[in-house]
Amino acid sequence: MKGSKDAQRIARQLLKATVENGEVNGGTVKTVLRKLATDKPRGYLGVISAYAHLVRLELEKSHAVIESASPLGGTLEASVVADLKGKYGEQITSEFKNNPELLGGMRVRVGSDVWDGSVRNRLERLREKIG
Amino acid sequence: MSNILQELESEIASLKTSVTKSNVGVVREIGDGVAKIEGLSDVMLNEMIEFPGGLYGLALNLEETEVGVVLMGSGLNIKEGDEVRTTGRLLQVPVGRDMLGRTVDSLGAPLDGKGEIKADAQYPVEKIAPGIIARQSVSVPVQTGIQAIDAMIPVGRGQRELIIGDRQTGKTTIAVDTIISQANQNRAAAEGKLKDHKPIYCIYVAIGQKLSNVARIIQTLENAGAMEYTTVVSEAASEPASKQYLAPYTGCAIGEWFMDQGEDVLIVFDDLSKHAVAYREMSLVLRRPSGREAYPGDVFYLHSRLLERSARLSEKEGGGSMTALPIVETQAGDVSAYIPTNVISITDGQIFLETDLFYQGIRPAISVGLSVSRVGSAAQTKAIKKVSGTTKLDLAQYRELQAFAQFGSDLDEKTKATLDRGARIVELFKQNQYSPIPLELQVSTLWAMQNGHFDDVAVEHVKDCQLKMEEFLSTRKDELMGKLRDEKAITDEIGAELKTAVEDFKNSYKSPAGE
Numbered sequence: 001m002k003g004s005k006d007a008q009r010i011a012r013q014l015l016k017a018t019v020e021n022g023e024v025n026g027g028t029v030k031t032v033l034r035k036l037a038t039d040k041p042r043g044y045l046g047v048i049s050a051y052a053h054l055v056r057l058e059l060e061k062s063h064a065v066i067e068s069a070s071p072l073g074g075t076l077e078a079s080v081v082a083d084l085k086g087k088y089g090e091q092i093t094s095e096f097k098n099n100p101e102l103l104g105g106m107r108v109r110v111g112s113d114v115w116d117g118s119v120r121n122r123l124e125r126l127r128e129k130i131g
Numbered sequence: 132m133s134n135i136l137q138e139l140e141s142e143i144a145s146l147k148t149s150v151t152k153s154n155v156g157v158v159r160e161i162g163d164g165v166a167k168i169e170g171l172s173d174v175m176l177n178e179m180i181e182f183p184g185g186l187y188g189l190a191l192n193l194e195e196t197e198v199g200v201v202l203m204g205s206g207l208n209i210k211e212g213d214e215v216r217t218t219g220r221l222l223q224v225p226v227g228r229d230m231l232g233r234t235v236d237s238l239g240a241p242l243d244g245k246g247e248i249k250a251d252a253q254y255p256v257e258k259i260a261p262g263i264i265a266r267q268s269v270s271v272p273v274q275t276g277i278q279a280i281d282a283m284i285p286v287g288r289g290q291r292e293l294i295i296g297d298r299q300t301g302k303t304t305i306a307v308d309t310i311i312s313q314a315n316q317n318r319a320a321a322e323g324k325l326k327d328h329k330p331i332y333c334i335y336v337a338i339g340q341k342l343s344n345v346a347r348i349i350q351t352l353e354n355a356g357a358m359e360y361t362t363v364v365s366e367a368a369s370e371p372a373s374k375q376y377l378a379p380y381t382g383c384a385i386g387e388w389f390m391d392q393g394e395d396v397l398i399v400f401d402d403l404s405k406h407a408v409a410y411r412e413m414s415l416v417l418r419r420p421s422g423r424e425a426y427p428g429d430v431f432y433l434h435s436r437l438l439e440r441s442a443r444l445s446e447k448e449g450g451g452s453m454t455a456l457p458i459v460e461t462q463a464g465d466v467s468a469y470i471p472t473n474v475i476s477i478t479d480g481q482i483f484l485e486t487d488l489f490y491q492g493i494r495p496a497i498s499v500g501l502s503v504s505r506v507g508s509a510a511q512t513k514a515i516k517k518v519s520g521t522t523k524l525d526l527a528q529y530r531e532l533q534a535f536a537q538f539g540s541d542l543d544e545k546t547k548a549t550l551d552r553g554a555r556i557v558e559l560f561k562q563n564q565y566s567p568i569p570l571e572l573q574v575s576t577l578w579a580m581q582n583g584h585f586d587d588v589a590v591e592h593v594k595d596c597q598l599k600m601e602e603f604l605s606t607r608k609d610e611l612m613g614k615l616r617d618e619k620a621i622t623d624e625i626g627a628e629l630k631t632a633v634e635d636f637k638n639s640y641k642s643p644a645g646e
Contacts, residue, residue, distance in 0.1 A: 112170035112173070113155075113172075
């Protein structure tokens with residue numbers, strides 16, 4: 001899954017070239033992929049998969065997944081996105097998901113940070129406190 | 132009434148929940164008790180990681196895009212894609228006086244079915260050892276109750292004395308005897324029979340042992356009435372390597388609490404070879420580079436940071452102490468293997484047990500030449516120091532001359548005397564397991580030996596004579612024994628009384644052969 005050390009090293013260098021001001025440049029990614037596919041350097045498949053893994057992780061850092069028990073509606077969604085942009089910067093992308101298991105409230109995940117205000121989480125913490 | 136309302140309100144306020152922020156990751160790979168987690172951008176080294184279902188893990192490898200976490204349980208229900216979260220806590224275990232008399236696992240959870248343990252505090256499992264300023268030198272003895280050790284390889288409070296030897300040479304027995312001896316002394320002190328004795332609490336850490344062995348040891352301690360002063364930390368061979376790896380640190384944390392209260396503790400690690408093996412297993416699964424005998428590079432640090440935590444604190448710090456008796460198993464008497472040399476260099480001396488001696492019937496099978504105590508002699512009581520001064524030398528000379536004697540050549544008087552003395556010392560130092568000898572009887576026996584009172588007893592009857600003398604002294608000369616116990620020194624008066632007592636006994640003694 002991890003590929004060879006060389007592939008990892010090359011993929012890291014490619015990623016460095018792809019990220020500009022903390023943002024992944026889509027154009028550069030395409031150029032890199034095209035170049036790899038035409039030149040086919042030694043072990044290029046390993047490099048591509050390692051590169052894809054790193055790009056995915058990089059993209060996840062600035063991608064927000066907003067889960068709610070029921071659809072939020074246009075205005076609420078817009079205000080949530082505006083709040084997130086204020087906190088994490090303009091480059092943040094967002095995705096809204098429906099998750100009835102949350103029972104109520106909202107759960108926002110950006111990279112590996114989770115802001116959990118869902119009813120399910122609150123109930124679980126209440127259960128921990130009461131023991 | 133207002134009090135009740137206030138309490139109710141504060142209870143409700145504490146139950147109010149708001150939005151929480153946590154740091155999460157996703158399980159990418161799981162197997163052999165190790166999970167590879169993606170995410171967890173805020174994780175700290177050695178932090179506890181919470182898995183679904185209440186299982187915890189320890190973050191040990193922080194890599195570029197992944198975190199290697201060892202699971203503190205079986206982890207059969209964990210799947211790829213499961214979400215885990217950081218807890219912001221290092222691993223802690225409950226500690227306190229309630230731990231005495233209990234058997235716990237490496238997370239401090241009871242294993243003995245005697246109900247919940249009321250903890251006085253939570254202590255981190257990994258802690259930096261007390262510094263130079265906080266320590267004082269070792270000057271108070273730990274009476275092991277094993278005559279050969281107390282006379283020749285004394286152990287002091289705060290010392291680290293390694294017990295090393297092949298399998299089945301009585302390593303655990305020495306540790307258990309020492310625990311029983313501490314319990315006997317603690318009880319005597321509580322009954323007012325032992326003056327100025329500070330009790331020593333004991334912790335026995337079983338790492339990777341057979342459950343039947345651990346059960347037998349607990350039974351032995353219970354039969355001897357030692358369990359009430361002892362905590363057993365057990366991680367048997369069937370437990371995951373991660374828990375076996377933690378067990379000695381948990382034991383250490385439990386001991387440190389007593390030490391911080393200004394009390395004295397004795398901790399036995401049984402055994403550190405299995406601990407190193409458990410750590411090797413974890414490291415290999417975590418894909419850390421392996422070195423000699425496939426142990427990871429930091430296996431020395433693994434044991435040095437553990438054993439450095441035993442100390443004798445200065446009076447300003449409360450004056451507590453933690454004495455460590457680590458046990459290491461050798462293969463075919465090879466002390467130059469990796470783990471034995473490491474632990475020998477960390478500790479303040481070693482008690483080396485030999486298979487040959489064991490099968491010759493010399494038990495405890497302590498090899499006098501290879502055993503040493505680097506700091507303990509400063510802690511010996513005056514009485515023992517006076518009567519055992521030359522014993523080690525006498526025995527060493529005896530062993531050397533024994534080789535000559537085997538040729539059956541004619542020996543001069545001096546050599547013969549050395550051989551005779553040596554053979555009798557060897558007999559005197561033989562001791563049954565689980566029967567520690569109190570200080571005053573040890574001193575009396577050694578005094579009698581030094582002053583030639585055993586010279587006219589045939590070698591094969593020396594043991595019989597010693598046992599009968601001990602019985603005579605403890606029943607008929609109770610007052611003298613009491614004095615010796617209190618003074619802990621042989622004054623002129625005690626010396627004279629001891630002489631009369633031993634002569635009295637010798638006049639009435641009849642050996643089994645009727646001489």
